[in-house]
Amino acid sequence: MRRIRRLAKIIRxxxxxxxxxxFNDQKLPPALKLLVKPAQLLPEPKRSRGERLxxxxxxxxxxxxxxxxxxxxRPDLVPADIVSELDKLQDNVxxxxxxxxxxxxxxxxxxxxxxxxxxFSRKPLASASVAQVHAATLKDGTExxxxxxxxxxxxxxxxxxxxxxxxxxxxxxxxEGRRLRPEEIVQDYRxxxxxxxxxxxxxxxxxxxxxxxxxxxxxxxxxxxEVYWDYSNEQVMVTERIYATPVxxxxxxxxxxxxxxxxAERGVEIFFTQVFDxxxxxxxxxPGNIFVDASQPNQPRYLAVDCAIMGxxxxxxxxxxxxxxxxxxxxxYRQVAELHVLSGWVPEQTPINEFTSAIRxxxxxxxxxxxxxxxxxxILVSLFRTARxxxxxxxxxxxxxxxxxxxxxxxxxxLHPDLDLxxxxxxxxxxWLKRRxxxxxxxxxxxxxxxxxxxxxxxxxxxxxxxxxxxERLENTLATSRPPQRRRPLLNLLIGVLIGTAIGVALxxxxxxx
Numbered sequence: 001m002r003r004i005r006r007l008a009k010i011i012r013x014x015x016x017x018x019x020x021x022x023f024n025d026q027k028l029p030p031a032l033k034l035l036v037k038p039a040q041l042l043p044e045p046k047r048s049r050g051e052r053l054x055x056x057x058x059x060x061x062x063x064x065x066x067x068x069x070x071x072x073x074r075p076d077l078v079p080a081d082i083v084s085e086l087d088k089l090q091d092n093v094x095x096x097x098x099x100x101x102x103x104x105x106x107x108x109x110x111x112x113x114x115x116x117x118x119x120f121s122r123k124p125l126a127s128a129s130v131a132q133v134h135a136a137t138l139k140d141g142t143e144x145x146x147x148x149x150x151x152x153x154x155x156x157x158x159x160x161x162x163x164x165x166x167x168x169x170x171x172x173x174x175x176e177g178r179r180l181r182p183e184e185i186v187q188d189y190r191x192x193x194x195x196x197x198x199x200x201x202x203x204x205x206x207x208x209x210x211x212x213x214x215x216x217x218x219x220x221x222x223x224x225x226e227v228y229w230d231y232s233n234e235q236v237m238v239t240e241r242i243y244a245t246p247v248x249x250x251x252x253x254x255x256x257x258x259x260x261x262x263x264a265e266r267g268v269e270i271f272f273t274q275v276f277d278x279x280x281x282x283x284x285x286x287p288g289n290i291f292v293d294a295s296q297p298n299q300p301r302y303l304a305v306d307c308a309i310m311g312x313x314x315x316x317x318x319x320x321x322x323x324x325x326x327x328x329x330x331x332x333y334r335q336v337a338e339l340h341v342l343s344g345w346v347p348e349q350t351p352i353n354e355f356t357s358a359i360r361x362x363x364x365x366x367x368x369x370x371x372x373x374x375x376x377x378x379i380l381v382s383l384f385r386t387a388r389x390x391x392x393x394x395x396x397x398x399x400x401x402x403x404x405x406x407x408x409x410x411x412x413x414x415l416h417p418d419l420d421l422x423x424x425x426x427x428x429x430x431x432w433l434k435r436r437x438x439x440x441x442x443x444x445x446x447x448x449x450x451x452x453x454x455x456x457x458x459x460x461x462x463x464x465x466x467x468x469x470x471x472e473r474l475e476n477t478l479a480t481s482r483p484p485q486r487r488r489p490l491l492n493l494l495i496g497v498l499i500g501t502a503i504g505v506a507l508x509x510x511x512x513x514x
Contacts, residue, residue: 050085062129095127108235205307244291264416311400377406
């Protein structure tokens, strides 16, 4: 019965905000046509479609707000006007009862808050769709924040997920809806929201991000609060409390005489450091999660919270993304097309000349503008959209990356309108690619993978033997079509390659052991 009432409310909200205008009703399946008909009797909508969708999601509650936030991370699938509106979705919801919060913390940590903390505030510090935060101090006086999952949220999320999956299946039956791949989006949402329900997952992400920047070289760029593992588990997370200026409070940052050019450029540097040096990047870098320590105005430092959503790239994606960015900025469109094929992002049979022409049509008009007006995040989104015409399958990691780049670049331009992202990115990518192919990088790879090679080394003689047998059979098969004198050099060449490979593995194993 509850599910039926919930579905009825969704239908009423759908109709009131005229979401029927998103679809061509002539192509809708019968079940959706029945849903659309009553809505068409209402007046024509005055608001934009993106605003109407945002308002509908806000009215449906926290789970749908989260879903809208995820949709805003899919600019490869969702039209730009809708993405820009969904970016405005806020995650502030009414807090639940303080006593409920206290009960959850005590049950999760196995003791009363009075025994666990020196002071524990019953008043919420912040409240979001999935969790709530209260201030506290540890017994030694350390100020912390305590985060706990909303009571009963799991059941609510599961019910709404089932409804979303049903709606997605219906939408996927339409021609226009199928293009948006709604079922895939809902599955991504299921994974994301269920990960957020596990605070130990978020705590581990926070701890790793903090460790990545906890060095003399990078410590001045980004600060991440410390996780107190003795007080953290799947239901509760306790972290260091930070005091800093929200990055959106430009007036306060101006009063502190913050160098906005340095602040914007440092944001870009943090992004590229996370993506390429650490291969672990904060994928939810909206302004609400970012703060600024401007105690040294000429060297402002960022502070980041809420590490529930993090991104990583495969080794190949890292390499080809860096080369793609360099090729784009050099306007070498053919290399961009070739790299897409080499990386496996588009099928091998993709016509290079046709693909090159499509890429040129997207990028060339953009580069006619001044550098300060070029959005490289939008270039990447446009490029991936173009590649979709050539059967490019977007991977979630690349989607998170392009969304994060859009956030970082948009934030940077708010702080410093003349930000030239390329001036910061270009030397960084050049250095990264040089380091990647340096002898020291090769030695590091040998040390890392050497033990695995050493483990398989005893199997190599048998593999060489079988390969030689196959080569001999091949030579016999080709004997009738090749001059006899050419048979033996080919065999010798292949034997040399196999033996050389075996020697290389042995050498790598020796280097690893030593």
